[in-house]
Amino acid sequence: MLIKFSVENFSSFNGRQNFSLLPGKGTLKGEHKTKKIKGISVLKTSVLFGANASGKSNLIKAIEFGKRLVLRGTNPESIIDYQKFRLDKNCTNKDSRIEYVIQHNGKNYAYGFVFDSTAIKEEWLFEVSLKSEVKIFERNINNSQIYDLDNIVKNIKSDEEKQFLKFIAKGTPNNQLFLNEIRTRKVKENVSKIEDILNVIDWFQNSLKVIFPDDKYNEGLKFELNQDEELLTTFEQFLKYFDTGINGVCLEKVDFDSVDVPKSILSKIKEDLLSKKSENVRASILSNRNTTYFLSIKDTDLVVEKFMTKHSVKGQDELEKFDTSDESDGTNRIMDFIPLLMDLLKGDNVFIIDEMERSLHPNLMYDLIDLFISKATNINSQLILASHESSVLTQKLLRKDEVWFVVKDNFGASKLHSLEDYNVRFDKEIRKDYLLGRFKAVPRIGNRNKLTILNHHLL
Structure with missing residues (x-):
């Protein structure tokens, strides 16, 4: 399960933005939450709304980017291929940052990294609970001790295994994540007591599934x-x-x-x-x-x-x-979503889907979400969507904390905020207020009288 995702200086995101699946204060629709693990409960559904080019897809691309770096890595002689925020010159020499807080196999983890196009500057993995965090490993190229593996090494009895793990860490290329190096260098077969690292890799490999509008889900x-x-x-x-x-x-x-x-x-x-x-x-x-x-x-x-x-x-x-x-x-779109829905209901899956509504009737879109929610009462899976379909923007279907908005500020930077931030009654229908711009995540259409070129052609 995804508990929280944060991104900074990536694509249309400038300052750090947090997308959270932690439940808010509301007590309604309790079945939308998972049972607590180490004090942390998670929402099973979330829908992101926003105007075209607001940054919804860029948030999903950032989530996919981190997954790709963990599972596929970067070619040794290549740059880390991504785009920093381009509308603020201060961002040119500023590092980027991505962090996932996840729940998997009975544990909660915070995993993230700081980077630019040439190197991973920092990388960390902590086990977290509601009140504490325990370091599993930390990497910092600005620190004389580049890797802190003490909490892993102390549990390994074999000196040979300790040396092998340290060798892998030391040999990790500057442009490569340590998690990718663990995954590709057969560390699992040669080192014991690294279950937490393997657990996080397993979440990226087998639980997190990101689907863009032109993708086909064929698993x-x-x-x-x-x-x-x-x-x-x-x-x-x-x-x-x-x-x-x-x-x-x-x-x-x-x-x-x-x-x-x-x-x-x-x-x-x-x-x-x-x-x-x-x-x-x-x-x-x-x-x-x-x-x-x-x-x-x-x-x-x-x-x-x-x-x-x-x-x-x-x-x-x-x-x-x-x-x-x-x-x-x-x-064909429905046929793509049937195996997706079946996998969701098997549990332990996080599906993040951009423009799910494409080619779907609004009633079908609504029902797909409602069907998942109704059948997932005792199942830990998540359905996270980015959408323009305002018919699902109703408190009959979603909790306030499950609704997120993405807007761009006056300097072109994407900002995230939740419906939970607004004083909205639980029985208030919110779709009309959304379309009227109360929650800011709608296009700001200009004055058509200024389209003088059209007036010229119509004369």
Whole structure:
């Protein structure tokens, strides 16, 4: 679970801004909160609202940026590729900062780093509770002792393991996170008693999922369709529930040559699948026309199957199969969200989605959020959205502390604030006030009389 995220001097963010999932003072909708771990409870849902170019997407990009540095790292000879805040000259020589406060496997952690395009200047990991924090490690290139690993090393009995960990720390490139070095240098296999570090890496790798408007979510349910009839039935039930007109789905075997994907890519996938030495390993490829292919290995041969929908035909018992590229954008969007919703309800997942409403009817958007909230009473997962869809801006659906606004100040810097900051009654409908600009997160449209060029053309 994400407890809090802070960002500074990154993209449209200048001074440090905090996005918090900590519950406020309100007592209504208690089922929207998780049970406390070390005194800390977390909200399961949050929606960010704001005008175009206010910074909503930049906040999500910052969250994804940190995840990418942890899991993929930076090439040794490359710069750390990002953009500082450009509308304040003081930011040019100022470091940037990102921090995550997370909850995972029964513990709370604060992990973050200070950086510029050439180096990680600081990096830290603490275990935190409501009243205390315990350092796990700290890195500071301005300190003569670059790494403080004392709290890890004291629990390791083997001198050989201690030396190995210190060697990895000392050898971490300036432009690389220590967490990435731990992940890629087989430290897990050679050093014991680093469970907290591995736990945080696991959160980035297996819990945090960031989805942008053009992304397709292809993990989860779709990959198991041909192996689990119950999952297949669940998928079909969701499609009927959302009124798509689809009566079923299936995987249709197709010839290798008919796949609308470059053959070089298919060959590379085959090579990767064979190297994993598992007949159950699957991969998906998306064509430019919304078609999903599934690839697997059987007796060293590449088997290609196309994900298809099935519709009833008047006067015919047999269902007609459709390529998903023949379905509407909205239907394809729903099909993306079904496995996402299923994974959410499995627990231990944090989904952060930019522009979830794209191609979706407002009622569907509302219902997807409401469905998750209603089914997640005893489940620890989070659904965090950035949206323009004001129909979900209602206290019938969300708590005040689940609603956040992103606005730009007069100098072009993005600022975050919560509906919790406003004196709003629990039964007040807030959508109208939002559209009227009370919460500031709407476009400031100019005076159309100043569009003199239009007056000229209309004469």
